[in-house]
Amino acid sequence: MISVAVVGVGAVGSMALWRLSERGIPAVGFDAYAPGHDRGAAGGESRIFRTAYKEGSAYVPLLRQARDLWEELERRSGRRLLTPAGGVTVGPREHPSIRAVLDSARAFDLPVEVLTGQDARDRVPEHPLRDGEVMVADPEAGHLRPEPAVVAAAAAAERAGARIARYTPVTQVREDAAGVTVVTAEGERRFTHAVVAPGPWARTLLPHEPIVAKAITSTWFPRRDESLFDPGRCPIAIRVGEPAYSCFPSVDGAGVKVNLHVPWREIGSPESLARSVPAAYVRQVARAVAATLPGLRPDPVRVATYADAFTPDGHGLLGRRGRTVVAAAFSGHGFKLAPVFGDIVADLVESGATARGIGHLAPDRPLRRSP
Ligand SMILES: Cc1cc2nc3c(=O)[nH]c(=O)nc-3n(C[C@H](O)[C@H](O)[C@H](O)COP(=O)(O)OP(=O)(O)OC[C@H]3O[C@@H](n4cnc5c(N)ncnc54)[C@H](O)[C@@H]3O)c2cc1C
Known part of the structure; x- marks a missing residue:
């Protein structure tokens, strides 16, 4: 039976928790603060949504799916999130x-x-x-409303059965053949899989990535x-x-x-x-x-x-390594895509793969660490 720890309940983590829970997959979110806070990448009142994308055509199908999911989250929450x-x-x-x-x-x-x-x-x-x-x-x-959107996704996840450990920084995620261990000041918890979505705090939990x-x-x-x-x-x-x-x-x-x-x-x-x-x-x-x-x-x-x-090339890292899904470093343009990234995380946890085109985000692509 799958059980998932989502470490970081910000833009991408909250959506991952929502999409996992909608599929009936038991999931617990951990955040150093609480969903909707403005100390990370999702603060500051507004975010741009657009589909004609100067960062590359590979994003266009993902943006269209993101738009459908934004509308679904609006229906679920009864809130206007995308104007x-x-x-x-x-x-x-x-x-x-x-x-x-x-x-x-x-x-x-x-x-x-x-x-x-x-x-x-x-x-x-x-x-x-x-x-x-x-x-x-x-x-x-x-334009999107980032803080209400993260609150809405976290609430939708909780309504669908997810739990969220608020004000609970994770100090380590350890993986072994049987599962993953999530370490916090309150102790250690075991899961079958982990999603690491720490936003700008990535260097703590993903020290070897070029972030x-x-x-x-x-x-x-x-x-x-x-x-x-x-x-x-x-x-x-x-x-x-x-x-x-x-x-x-x-x-x-x-x-x-x-x-x-x-x-x-x-x-x-x-x-x-x-x-x-x-x-x-x-x-x-x-x-x-x-x-x-x-x-x-x-x-x-x-x-x-x-x-x-x-990252050095301005595209995020989204993919599975062993039992861990890395969802990080969305490089100043990840908010609009957060719901589809969350849904892709759910694919990667559930089946180890996704039908969506995310080759440009593969964590193992050659990336030079910034000087
Ligand atoms: C000023 C600004 C403007 C932007 N404008 C746009 C825009 O117009 N359009 C757009 O699409 N994108 C935009 N972006 C980018 C977008 O907002 C980010 O790419 C996106 O929010 C990243 O989401 P995230 O989940 O990776 O990070 P976050 O939303 O920061 O979430 C990370 C979460 O992880 C938690 N966390 C971290 N470490 C730990 C730990 N060890 N234990 C527990 N919890 C932890 C944090 O508390 C946080 O809640 C902008 C970014 C900024 C900063």
Whole structure:
């Protein structure tokens, strides 16, 4: 009889616990905090969902399945988790990321549109184009609510029979021929299988993987015009080129979130994340807002830093090794895929394999450790 320990009940772990429990597989989640906390990779109010994917066409079928599962979780929880207000990628017409978005759309016949001029201004007044720029509109995109989503998945798992050990850090997962042992301050527990989904704390439980934790800073700006950046209508935006950032609608009504895309700073552990953000960084993002987002006042009213785990090639690690499923290092873009990753974890536990295309995430692919 299978029994599973899911270590880390964050974005991916909560979904894994939900999908395992839905299949009737007994599972216990362990988290150092509690589902929905904001100290790891799933904090900060909003996450982008999109299907025309500049990170590679291999993700497109997974994104479509993720979307169905987000809708299922919404039905189960009675909560709006994914607001499908669309998304746009903005930048120079020949920019490689614009071409990659169009390539993945073509490969899977996704209904994207290329907008320019007055059409772009009328449709998305929040994101005016500069000379030579285009806007690729993805009607299947939108924004997710990360903290409520993790709470909803954990609650759905518990309703389906899972148990969650909250505020219970796992210090070790040991595997032998007969099963796995999960070690916490409260003692040791035995399971037939383990899922290790520790997010930016990966180096503790997966010290031999080429994973580093990096800090990503989010900044929120007040609107000049309250009719703009409405969360039910305004698409998420990714601006490529110079400056480069992602921009969200005003989810809480107080500010519009902008995540500047700069080389993110490597950190030892999320526990050491500094609350203070260098003034030079704040000036850099304020300049980007002043230059490209006239609907916002360019001084942030909120600044916060979160962490995620990264591999050298920017794709996560998802696969089974012995009795353990590794689900880690989703490299700054894993939230939207979390439900399908959770379902794949359940496949890997149940049968040791999955029919879904995850070769690009294989933990044993050749990866150079970052210098
Ligand atoms: C600022 C920011 C913006 C992002 N924007 C997007 C976006 O727009 N779209 C998108 O798709 N993705 C985005 N991402 C990436 C996405 O949020 C992450 O890839 C995803 O949340 C990773 O999920 P996870 O389960 O691996 O980690 P987490 O969600 O951090 O979960 C890990 C969990 O493991 C627990 N844990 C760790 N170690 C232990 C232990 N030893 N014992 C017990 N519990 C443990 C932690 O407490 C935590 O709850 C963003 C990430 C950041 C940081």
